[in-house]
Amino acid sequence: MEPALQRRVQRYGWDKASGFYESAWHLQLKPAQDAVIEMAAIGKREKVIDIACGTGLVSFRACDTVGPNGYVLGTDISDKMVEIASQTAREMHIENIQFERMDGEELIVEDGFFDVAICALGLMYMPDPIKALKEMKRVVRQRGRVAVAVWGQRANCGWADIFEIIDRKVSSEVCPLFFNLGNSNMLQRSMEAAGLGKVQLKRINTILQYNSDEEACKAAFEGGPVALAYHKFSDDIKNIVKEEYLSSIRIFKNGNGYSMPGEFVVAVGFHE
Numbered sequence: 001m002e003p004a005l006q007r008r009v010q011r012y013g014w015d016k017a018s019g020f021y022e023s024a025w026h027l028q029l030k031p032a033q034d035a036v037i038e039m040a041a042i043g044k045r046e047k048v049i050d051i052a053c054g055t056g057l058v059s060f061r062a063c064d065t066v067g068p069n070g071y072v073l074g075t076d077i078s079d080k081m082v083e084i085a086s087q088t089a090r091e092m093h094i095e096n097i098q099f100e101r102m103d104g105e106e107l108i109v110e111d112g113f114f115d116v117a118i119c120a121l122g123l124m125y126m127p128d129p130i131k132a133l134k135e136m137k138r139v140v141r142q143r144g145r146v147a148v149a150v151w152g153q154r155a156n157c158g159w160a161d162i163f164e165i166i167d168r169k170v171s172s173e174v175c176p177l178f179f180n181l182g183n184s185n186m187l188q189r190s191m192e193a194a195g196l197g198k199v200q201l202k203r204i205n206t207i208l209q210y211n212s213d214e215e216a217c218k219a220a221f222e223g224g225p226v227a228l229a230y231h232k233f234s235d236d237i238k239n240i241v242k243e244e245y246l247s248s249i250r251i252f253k254n255g256n257g258y259s260m261p262g263e264f265v266v267a268v269g270f271h272e
């Protein structure tokens with residue numbers, strides 16, 4: 001898929017997720033977000049950039065940690081995600097956090113401005129992850145940190161068939177490199193290729209919980225990487241892909257719902 005098209009698919013697909021993103025994904029992604037926060041070792045008064053920040057789940061936690069004399073900038077490619085995060089900041093009267101729409105591969109930020117760059121579960125959606133990692137390195141100061149979480153290996157993520165199911169109906173690859181970064185030490189190698197040093201990596205096994213077929217399908221199709229393609233399907237095709245997806249996850253059935261394995265890979269590297 002052309003990089004510009006991939007960005008478009010992500011931008012508008014995640015716009016569609018913005019309204020229900022936190023209820024569908026907050027708990028499911030929390031183990032990876034916790035690990036990013038922990039590995040980034042954010043300190044008081046630091047400046048943090050959160051790339052692919054979504055509704056700001058990790059940005060607001062970072063802001064709590066840096067305290068009133070620190071600063072957080074959250075960036076995301078989806079206008080709606082940025083709008084929701086900005087609205088939350090206004091409602092909570094937090095003044096040292098800002099959100100701006102930016103492509104992770106082209107941060108409109110000066111060199112070395114931040115102490116820490118974090119990116120929780122956004123890098124797999126970018127057409128050129130190494131370029132995005134180079135941008136993260138560029139915007140942190142010398143000895144600053146870059147902490148990143150991605151989904152793990154395909155074989156360890158129960159919902160993985162979703163991409164092929166959608167790809168068969170649109171004859172293209174919705175997210176061609178999605179599981180690439182989760183393979184063996186690929187994230188570490190990409191961070192090193194971007195010039196980051198002393199990279200440390202950990203894998204986290206998790207279980208995604210869905211209470212019903214509807215809940216599992218909503219999380220998978222209604223917003224996110226495959227949503228733009230899915231929303232263009234006729235009702236018949238929508239039903240077919242939902243059936244195919246449910247049969248691909250049937251082995252994880254637990255009562256009326258699903259307990260589906262997932263894996264995260266989380267790493268930190270330093271601008272040496």
Ligand SMILES: C[S@@+](CC[C@H](N)C(=O)[O-])C[C@H]1O[C@@H](n2cnc3c(N)ncnc32)[C@H](O)[C@@H]1O
Pocket residue numbers: 007010011014015029033051052053054055056057058075076077078081102103104105119120121122125126127
């Ligand atoms: C799974 S959400 C993660 C959001 C947040 N980091 C969290 O942990 O809750 C993935 C986010 O990546 C963003 N994204 C996808 N491609 C992007 C790109 N090229 N540049 C910036 N953000 C991107 C999406 O808009 C979406 O908000």
